[in-house]
Amino acid sequence: MPDDPHVAPSAAVAEALGVVHAYHARSKHRLERYAAGPETLDWSAQPDPFRTYTGAGVQPLPLGADALASRWQAVHRPGAIPPQPLNADTLGTLLELTLGLAAWKQAGPDRWAVRCNPSSGNLHPTEGYVLAQGLPGLADGLWHYRPREHALERRCAWPAPAVSSPRLYVGFSAVLWRELWKYGERAFRYCQLDAGHALGALAYAAAALGWHLRPVSIGHEALAALLGLDRDADFGKAEREEPELLVEVLAGGAASHTLPVIPPDAVWHGQANVLDRWPMYRWPVVDEVARASRRPAGVSEHASPADAALPPLQPAATEVRAATLIRARRSAQRFVRDAQQDLASFLRLLDALLPRTGLPPWSGLNAPVRVHPLLFVHRVEGLAAGVYVLPRSASAVTTLRSALSEGFTWDQPEGVPAHLPLYRLADGTTAKITRTLSCHQALAADCTFTLALLAEFDATLAAAPWAYRELHHEAGLIAQALYLHAEAEGLRGTGIGCFFDDAVHALLGLADARFQSLYHFTVGRPQPDARIASEPPYPDRR
Incomplete structure (x- = not known):
């Protein structure tokens, strides 16, 4: 598909563009009416904010944020924080500061969790996945992150070839129904904003460890297969997830530029839990825009958005640790x-x-x-x-x-x-x-x-x-x-x-x-x- 605005789009792309433009117009709030949404909400029947895979082996991760000494100011000075080694312990710190719980809140009989990554309505549609190879303390394979327990559950295992240095990829998906339940047709927008928030949370957490990210250009189908989201048998009646983003996490070394390959004989584990047993509404227009906006294979990467000519950033003069500030965000x-x-x-x-x-x-x-x-x-x-x-x-x-x-x-x-x-x-x-x-x-x-x-x-x-x-x-x-x-x-x-x-x-x-x-x-x-x-x-x- 063409990636140049001066090239006439194909009929399929033109049709998808029409769907996206129509959805954006339809999902606008207007002074005379709001975008279509549910007429009533039963908060006692809110979808489960935590996805789990029954039958997948669970590996608890250490809580390392309290021991991370990096200062907030140092995060904004390239090279100021020596890169931590890539292993299960530092991966635990990365995920703790990206998608982990920041606190539990209680008001009267109501109790809820807040996380390091913000979310529209605190509904948290974003799910995190880890593709690891050669990380000390963690078996090779695909893992799903469980923020409530701060643990990984192993979705897929395969005998991977030896590597000279650890390799780590983090992927994000969206459970659209978590936002649809409350926000109706506008929810797709919020899921995308939340994915951007999660990506930002990952970038700051990585920087606090002396690491940086490399975005991976990958098509929808390939990413769905890599994260196991195209496996009908593993979801059954459970709400599906929409693959969103994939990045490589680099701890000072060179980027691999080669994605892990899940072989045909890989062993998959786990059955996704049902998040909402009694859904009251359906929003087919969101499924339509999700399909129309999926990234095809073969789209070239863009240049970095960064501007090297800007002077160094001077953040607030504070000695607060980066981990403390990240977990204090509300x-x-x-x-x-x-x-x-x-x-x-x-x-x-x-x-x-x-x-x-x-x-x-x-x-x-x-x-x-x-x-x-x-x-x-x-x-x-x-x-x-x-x-x-x-x-x-x-x-x-x-x-x-x-x-x-x-x-x-x-x-x-x-x-x-x-x-x-x-x-x-x-x-x-x-x-x-x-x-x-x-x-x-x-x-x-x-x-x-x-x-x-x-x-x-x-x-x-x-x-x-x-x-x-x-x-x-x-x-x-x-x-x-x-x-x-x-x-x-x-x-x-x-x-x-x-x-x-x-x-x-x-x-x-x-x-x-x-x-x-x-x-x-x-x-x-x-x-x-x-x-x-x-x-x-x-x-x-x-």
Whole structure:
């Protein structure tokens, strides 16, 4: 299939593009109505947030995050953290800081887990898999990660040839039903954003170990086979998983560029558990867009999105350990309404969104920069309230100026570093506007600033319907960077997937689909809720 927007797509690709565009339009929230979703929710019948494979051998992993000394600042200095050896112990730390539990929460009779990777509605559609070869302490094969127990279960074993150094791949899939149960037709978007968050969490966890990621370009069918997700007999009536991403984890060595091969005589283990025994709704349009947006085989890799010309990133001056900060990340439930943010911390947060060579989370991305923050500044000291934009690539300055309202000023505020492409579009109080645009949520008004992530939509999707997922993954990566850097600044963030798409576009003067808003995000001073108690994530293993 062609990967060049100037090449006419085939009939099959054109049909898939039509499905993707139709789904995106259909799944928009509008001021006069929300996207189709369930009419009622029974929280006592929520789908099981933990997938297991009955009959697969389980290997507990050590909890190593408490012993990881890497500082948050060192994560942002390439080469500052000596690479840890690849083995079962360090793999345990990697997964603990990526998909592991961060805490148990309790309010009255309700008890729930929060994880290091954020998720829409805390529903966690993302599942993690490990392909290991030559790792001391771990048998070769395919393993599924169980975050509740912090353990691996062995899905597939095969006699692999000896290797000179350990090889490790991590794959992500999405259990679409976990989001569909609550969010209906818009859920596919949230699953893709969550995959981007998980990829970002993996990139930061790897960096804290002195490792980095290499994205793997692989088609849908090959990835499904590699992760065992195409095995009908292993799922039966259980909810299926949609393969999303695969990356190689590198501990200072060279990339292999050769995928593991599961031989025909490999031995598979385990039967997937049923997550929801009494589903009340069906959303066939989500199955349609999932099929239409699957990556075909043979699509060439893109160049790295990182910009080597940027100066070194200067994160918040804190001595906090990276593992401590990662596990402390939470989504704010409320903000202190009148809180101010200082200009220096605001600029550091924006600077962290520019893709730098060798820094997380951008090492996990296999696509050019195509998502750009539009900012609604409410209360930042030294910066006028109003609407701003941060084009994350040089070409985006031109394309955004041509697409947005001609009435915008495009001024560059004083006191902003020369390398930071921040433009003021319009002055004025925006809190009431952003609250309305974000489905009337107070979070979008009480924060110090909120943003909408604008994606280069039509040009990206031209002849490449699978790029619909990539755009959401990039948006999730940006939001993951904001989550962690906000924590480092003593602030807190919250992703907002509910917003009125075309009302946002109308405010900006967007008359076509050159850009589309894919995700909203807020940052502010959190207001703690004393009613919620917090407990350790793995109390029985301390």
